[in-house]
């Protein structure tokens with residue numbers, strides 16, 4: 001690490017403690033607390049926050065689910081998850097202090113009596129946190145319960161804010177199955193609480209590299225003048241997974257890759273790549289700018305489905321347990337979208353995502369235009385490779401820029417070289433907190449900037465819905481197949497090569 005980077009990193013640590021506002025005393029109530037997400041992500045994140053002194057002095061965490069458990073059994077269950085998945089290991093005083101704040105209340109999600117009991121319990125432990133009455137509810141259950149639990153909480157008055165006390169509710173993805181169900185869920189939520197109380201989570205937005213897109217674009221003067229149709233040829237966004245279905249067949253076969261990856265993560269990445277600089281960094285300004293981009297994404301018309309979308313399945317998908325016999329659910333998709341505004345007119349955004357692919361990687365690559373005049377002779381009159389800026393979201397978070405240099409020696413031969421920045425190399429190994437740490441802390445602090453507003457989520461569905469409908473039509477493009485461990489079907493190459501472009505090889509930075 002260079003001295004300069006060490007200095008930046010130490011400045012950051014000082015700035016972190018100076019800038020981080022410790023949340024108000026509060027209770028966090030997690031529904032579905034016996035499940036995978038709580039054990040693998042939420043509790044490890046809360047434990048790390050507690051160890052770093054970022055939770056208030058007075059806080060409690062109440063797990064709620066149907067499973068029969070007492071407080072002690074719940075603490076043991078959570079300790080296993082924290083041991084296996086937390087950045088910081090549960091030892092000694094750190095764990096004991098955390099564990100004594102963990103409680104468990106069993107409840108049937110649709111029975112009012114359970115909520116009355118929960119309300120009484122919260123009142124009881126509330127005395128221990130100084131009558132704080134601030135409560136963050138986290139819905140970590142299957143989505144069918146997202147409309148049910150808030151209604152029940154509303155009925156017993158648990159979402160009612162009074163005397164300066166806040167009540168907030170985090171809702172996991174997926175938010176809706178299509179536009180109509182997302183609108184219906186928003187409507188149900190708005191019957192029992194205000195939009196400002198609702199935090200729709202997409203953990204991608206909690207990743208440091210995603211937030212760095214804002215800093216990269218708007219804290220550096222050199223990129224913004226180039227960030228438009230005059231200099232950018234096209235943008236590619238890739239979210240690739242190596243895993244197949246695992247135990248998620250029941251959900252995945254009814255969802256598919258468009259709902260699982262595009263409607264949330266990839267559209268969010270596209271929006272952040274394309275937004276105008278917000279006037280200030282707060283939830284309203286940021287989300288207003290994102291909404292402007294979402295409104296400008298041109299919906300794909302039925303007659304464009306064949307040219308602008310492609311879907312595929314990994315070859316063995318239909319043999320997976322729990323998958324319908326002749327299912328047409330896509331495990332891979334590629335889309336070409338346009339944003340109809342001054343900045344992005346005629347700049348294609350190529351988006352692709354799939355399961356069982358060759359590598360696990362999430363990247364945004366921006367290809368700049370070719371130089372307008374070629375001074376340096378190239379073999380067979382080829383063009384010089386254009387500059388490409390790549391933001392890597394995972395793994396090996398960082399960014400790199402390719403540019404041309406002269407090859408040493410006689411003549412004027414040129415070659416592409418790469419200038420790279422890597423978080424881990426420059427800021428140290430353990431500086432990247434898990435996305436859930438960042439997002440839980442933001443919600444506790446009342447900062448909704450990295451959460452999705454109701455209009456945003458509905459607009460994202462407006463982009464995806466016509467494609468889902470188009471794929472259901474009898475005239476829909478056929479489902480292609482690809483071998484596991486490859487980069488998708490060969491038709492995906494043709495999809496972009498027909499426009500005279502190529503998918504970038506995803507970058508593994510050393």
Ligand SMILES: NC(=O)c1ccc[n+]([C@@H]2O[C@H](COP(=O)([O-])OP(=O)(O)OC[C@H]3O[C@@H](n4cnc5c(N)ncnc54)[C@H](OP(=O)(O)O)[C@@H]3O)[C@@H](O)[C@H]2O)c1
Nearest residue numbers: 032034035036037038065066067140141142143172173174
């Ligand atoms: N796991 C992840 O990495 C991840 C990532 C992003 C988003 N999410 C979303 O987060 C939510 C929770 O994920 P998860 O993986 O923790 O889910 P999960 O383990 O399948 O379910 C959480 C809990 O909900 C209860 N439950 C399960 N099925 C139910 C049903 N049919 N009816 C009523 N209760 C049921 C179970 O608790 P009881 O039986 O004890 O009530 C279960 O322990 C899901 O909506 C998921 O889509 C998960």
